[in-house]
Amino acid sequence: MSAYGYEIVQTLIVDIEPDDRVKKAMNEINAAARLRLAANEKAEAEKIIQIKRAEGEAEAKYLSGLGIARQRQAIVDGLRDSVLGFSVNVPGTTAKDVMEMVLVTQYFDTMKEIGAASKSTAVFIPHGPGAVRDVATQIRDGLLQASFGSDSKCV
Template sequence: MLLFDRILPIVLLVAAVGALFASVVVVRQQHVAVVERFGRFNRVLRPGLNLLVPVVETAHDVSLMTQDLHLDYDAKTKDNVTIGLEVAIQYRVDQEPCADVRESGIYKSVYTLADPVGQIKDYFADALRSQIPTRDLETVFSEKDAIASAIGEDVKEKMVGYGYAIVTTLITSIKLPADVQASMNRIITTANDRVSATNEAEAAKARSVIAAQADAESMKIQGEGIAQQRIAIAEGLARSLSTIQESGLSSNEANMLLMFTQRLGMLEKFAEKGSSTLLIPEDLGSTDVMAQVMAAIEAERRDGGKA
């Protein structure tokens, strides 16, 4: 009996200390604790040191931090192409203040859904499969952000009733079947080749126009040069004929003498250029130009001797 009297106070002291420590709850930052008393909701504890009634009360931790969720879905487009979608979702417990704590996001997140992630996944699958079939493949790619925004708003309205807020929704990847991907690559390659060919054709056209303009300008200049050259030749011939006629030769003889000298000049140019081919008119001998020239020279000499 004496031993029992000594041990009992120690046991009671240990039980009291244990009960004291069991009734202390430390709630972390960005968390809250939902307190139940005999299994029924009682209150919400904020971050810091909190006390519970031992045995009577229990606390459930609730994170207020934003959660990141990555999900994969399959959907069929309007043009009957099955695509894979990777969706990134950020969500958290709704923290909008409410007059009645039982209407708050914290209360609903604990007591309305057993599997919030599974529910979010199902809602997004339903929203995606109502958006994708109304668009063809090209539109899905061009309106990816609009689709993500639309499904995010749709699921947000539904999840707020369960105490969760959808923060951000992103479609991070669109996967295509291998044959569709190959076809799209060929289409893009063909389009690029068409653009390249068009550019090359335009460049070739521009070069041709420039070259034609340059040729026309060159021919114009050459024509002007030839015309000037012919004028100069004509003037020179006129002066030569006048000079020859003053020497006493007739017009016919003067013309024949000029033709003869021109032929000699042509032969001289052939010799200077080292040409191996020489063209001689058939009537060069029949014109008897050389005889007439020599006769004219001989007549000049006789007239000079008489003088």
């Protein structure tokens, strides 16, 4: 236009119409970027869910352990009270006699619960006077070994 005496300094272009292939390529680039972002967000959400699930399971196991510990402590306290009460009320009995009687009672309670459980298919438990005595001996020996192990010092 300078041949006609005009100088164009700046031009405002309002409507650009690129080729259809260029438009399609740009749309695919934008779609791919959004899909990549969505995949990252989804993976992050799954990671958070797994972490929260693991934390929940850990807390549940911890609380279950506390419950079992409290249950065992209550059993021990109850056994101690039973042994003391029985020994006082029945002259001539020793704590050992009472504990053996309690063990026999628990042995029969355990057998009853195993038999009553709907999911039990087959359980082989030695039964008879000797078997009960063996169970009592094994429990007593285990307690003595545990007591001895905690009292002795490792060198």
